[in-house]
Amino acid sequence: MKLPFHLFPLRGTITAFGLFVSMQTLRADDPAELLYVRRIAPLFSEKCLSCHGNDVHKIKGGLDMRSLESVLRGGDSEEAAINPGKPEESPLYLAATRQHEPDWKPMPPKEADKLYAQQVEWIKEWIAGGAPWPDKGRAEEIAKANATKWAAEDGAPVKTSGGLSPEWTNRKYKPENLWAYQPVKKPATTGDGPAAIDELIRARLPADLPVAPPADRVTLIRRATFDLTGLPPTPEEIDTFVHDSLSDAEAFAKVVDRLLASPHYGERMAQHWLDVVRYADSSGFSNDYVRGNAWRYRDYVVRAFNEDKPYDQFVREQIAGDEIDPANPEMLIATGFLRMGPWELTSMEVAKVARQRFLDDVTNSVGETFLAHSLQCARCHDHKFDPVPTRDYYGIQAVFATTQLAERAAAFLPDENTNGFEEKRYLEESLADHRATLTRLDEKSLKAADAWLAEKKIDPSQWNAALERARHMPKLQRGSLFNTARDLLLKQGVPEDQFPPRQLALTREEFGLERIANKGLERLAWELERYEPFALTVYDGRTPQVTAVFRPQRMMPNRLTAGELEEPCIHLGGDPFSKGPAVSPCVLSVLGDIQTTPIPDGIEGRRKAFAEWVASQNNPLTTRAIVNRIWLWHFGQAIAGNPNNFGSTGKKPTHPELLDWLAATLVEKGWSCKAMHRLIMNSEAYRRSAEHPDRKRLAEKDPDGSSYAVFRPRRLTAEELRDAMLSATGELNLTMGGIPNRPEINLEAALQPRQVMGTFAAAWTPNPFPQQRNRRSLYALKLRGLVDPAMEVFNSPAPDFSCERREASTVTPQVFSLFNSKASYARALALAARATHETTSDRAAIERCFRLACGRLPDDREFTACLAHWQKVRAQSPTPLVFARPPLEVRREAIEENTGENFAFAEKLYDSADYVPDLQPSDVDARTRALADVCLAIFNTNDFAYAY
């Protein structure tokens, strides 16, 4: 059989075996020999030997690369892999270049492992230099003699807790890849405050690149208001700023202070934070159960930002709130952070595997969120690029080995919004209906049971006795006497043909209805948690023996004694059943000696000690991570371009000094985020216009757009677009916090059947009243399994992975959503109604629409176009539209999994009966209706959708 491995084709020749022998006697300063020791041997070891020598029984293609002899002997084709002195005739080099297919198959085979250009160049040089291959002793001698010189040039090993192999432990790192682990060093600046920021930006400004002038006040206040609150400024706020007689800088500083004091500041920052932590109101995967109390964590984040809670405290509370003060509900709610990832344990899965998924999720999440370090790369092996041994990964995971998931009692706080709980009655109606269904089916089967027994001529006394016992049981099997009685007889070992069979007398539809009702009750239990004083949180304890989670979990009563005490160890290859060396709870060892509180081994207190380390002012990852995010939230680009990944594969900081200045200043200012916003926003860089005087030179001098010579405009996020429309129309209900609301989403998506384990999830039903529906997007119920299409299409991230930075792609379905949707028509109508109500002339009405939507007046041409359009539509006077309302019930059709047959049932939408529509076209006059078409256009313009 022909080998697929083509490293050694027929073209290879050996020309100089004798040359190789003479190599051994060359002088010590032979550069090729030095190159071998310094570069080639480590390269072979890292990239080649795993298939070509480490395991002598599994040598691929017969090529053993452990010695020059075997390399010259070549692989199965018996052709030399190198031709000393002639790299262009050496298959090993040609394969490494990946440019010589099909003669030489690229090596290493995986694109992901390919050598980078310099490594290929080293191989070429080494072969050209005669491919010297010193023996071990000689190699060590050379290495020793050059150690100091090479270390200075190549970087040095880094002290960690150690990898699984000495090679990993001793490997060298280039200093530029270790920037994030270095202590924060505040650079000296001549100025202070915002001036220092500008000074550090100026220091890296390309020579001869002029900066943009300051933005005009109208543009600036719109930018700042969206940045700090996610909302547009009102025309009145704009006027106040525009007419402020103070200098631009002073007047703007007042605006910033006002915005930072606004409660909507916390909402905006929470949106950013929830992107990072993957907030959702449901658990994802098969069941996508509602997490009834997740909203309390969301509001905790809003409160934390609004109170300007010191960031170190914010970190500690989210990692270890329950350990810090278990009596304080706020602390239990904060630890909801640890529950943010998607998670489930169905009866299909081995419990230990699901448990491990939680541990892996939480370990990585803590890394990405607080340390800007994705830790999962060290789950299966020592980190390929960064100084993170797998030992550290499992050591950090051990911090969470006693962390158990539960919904814990936590009284509502005075600061929490507990209004609107009366909506529970819709769920209770559903509950009652499901119960009634089960009772009806039960009665039907019970009735048929008598006939069945009679027909089979079976004495009914045994069955009746079982029924009698079932009647006195506290909890019925699947809500059914019939099923409970059957179970009792089964358990007694009564032969199955002696009592009535399952689902007796039920039709195909009823068969399905029973399942729907049972699953419906199961799902409602999760939803009804929403109105109860429980927190989605964790507790310390042994791991309980739970094989499936299908209802909210409570703390185990004997948490410290019952269950398994997990003994953390390295899982070799990431396999939870493959035990490696034991580990103790620890921190990232590469950061060295900044840990002050040792992590205890006991069941309690591990996370508190770990959090102390994370939130230490000496932890350079933590302080840099948060200021880097804050910077991103203002400029649309971070200083270090991957805010979740400061490792060597993440982008390097464009302004490292600035990053350190900000990190140090954060600590000096008592970890105040508001102080950081104030500093950043009052800098000249932030206040610059998006219009650069010399675009050509800008493109030449700053092709990456990282100079901050000009402000980069951004498209509003999905949430801002919706909130800005509602704000412009005056429909936005600014009430803060509380249980999630359900806005109207595309009706077809709302009613789209959605499979969850064994049944369908309930349809999306909008809240009955406009003021409930039209709250800020932050508060919309966020289900992992049902995303609002209008949010998704404008790049609202899916909550399964942490989103470090919002994308802003432009795709065609955005047009369908923004131009065709009922929501846009409704907002356009409301804006028209507001504008005609608040003004007395056509001109004033159009101007009002522009100011409310775009923050500015239309120019003459815009005004003329809009007026002409308005008049044209008015003249045509189209019939008023009737906006669709959600139906009272929806017919579900699907294949019943028990029968494989089509099955249909009606799902009642309980809230729909009370539905009150938004403003309808028939509520306003023809003039207003015609203006609505103009408003629809305005909401679709660039100037509405972008903040400059």
Next chain:
Amino acid sequence: MPTRPFFPCAGARALHAPTRREFLYGLGASIGGLAFTSLLRAEEKPNPLAPHPGHFPAKAKNCIFLMMEGGPSHIDTFDPKPKLAELHLQEFVRQGKQKSAMESGKRYYVRSPFAFHKCGQSGADMAENWEHLAGVADDLCFFRGCQVDSVNHPTAMYQMNCGNRFGGDPAIGAWVTYGIGSLNQNLPGFIVLPEVSYPQGGAANWSNGFLPAHFQGTPLRPKGSPILDIDPPAGVNMERERVNLDLIAQLNQMQQARHPWQDELAARMDNYELAFRMQAQVPEVLDLSQEDAKTKELYGIGRDATDSFGRKCLLARKLVEKGVRFVQLYNGSWDSHDYIERAHGNLIRSVDQPIAALISDLKQRGLLESTLIVWCGEFGRTPDNGVRMGTTYGRDHNPKAMTIWLAGGGCHAGHTIGATDELGMEAVEGVAHVRDFHVTLLRLLGLDDNKLTYYHAGRFKQLSQFGGKVIRDLIA
């Protein structure tokens, strides 16, 4: 020594703000849409959806992926286990240290309710109720060696579709269109025909993941609007749409003049025109009325049992004819924990004739050679059942054994590769992880999984996650 990854331009480009060229293709995962590229201007960068050569010459140019969601039972379809008839209702004992709740408690062997026979020259095993598929048996290549990692539906679906159990990665269709583009620039390269009810895991099953948005699967919904909000609210006619669009265009032009350097504004404006054209074109694509009565009858269109999947199969053929690279069809749910005779019996009836028709129709049009058809679920099913005491024979989830079959596109037709043990519990011959199956699919389409990579979150990602092996026996 740490390695520094080499950044290919594709990955690096995605880290920057998107260029205007990228805007015109991408379509929302749950709402989707058809993208038309004809308005693109000649001076722009190359079109990422334009067809480009793969890594190998390949017979398969297109792929039709028949996803039997829910986990079809291999034991009751294509992998007969006569031993189970002997053991029927005897108690089953599981080996193995860790059990899930599903696997615990008393369990019993369950025989297949279906008789099997040998079909075609190749003598392929099929349950007798595959009446039509038996006629094309020699075009199929059965694979009994595949294994997956997950026992839950959504995670197993994600793994079968995207390689990664946890979702968030690009689906195969996204990888393939990223790798070789698509032949028709007026339609998306990756189209999904879902059931009315989306599968567990939802739209993430056809996600572009971290690949640019134009590689996202576009679902065409079978009921109501094929694409959400493709039409304005009822009562708004095309003329009114047009004049409103004209006002938007006017205002946007004026505004763009103030920011002439801002490329994305031009793309944004083009999108409005594209969207308007799509309103007219999408219904044309979906219209099957031009097909003759005989063809419709062949696919079982118009008969209750087969109408729904028959329409999907015929539409799939039309899309492939139009040059759509990857079409994925959903059918199910095949999650028959109970009453498998009825459930699987009905499911087989609903797909048997449509699939057989698709194969023979492609064949007579000379398209089967260049079209790879894949039939699979997310896992197989167990030979045993739980506490139902034999009254409602069914089967549970089984990640260790399943049957996949291929047709057309250079597959090893007329062969059965791999085998499960005598109970159908576990694959024992030709065993391959699903990642190897993915690598093989890519290979049939001319792609090398190790080269089809994209730099994301610190490393090069690939469909197989960490690399895999081609299953040579599946290739002719």
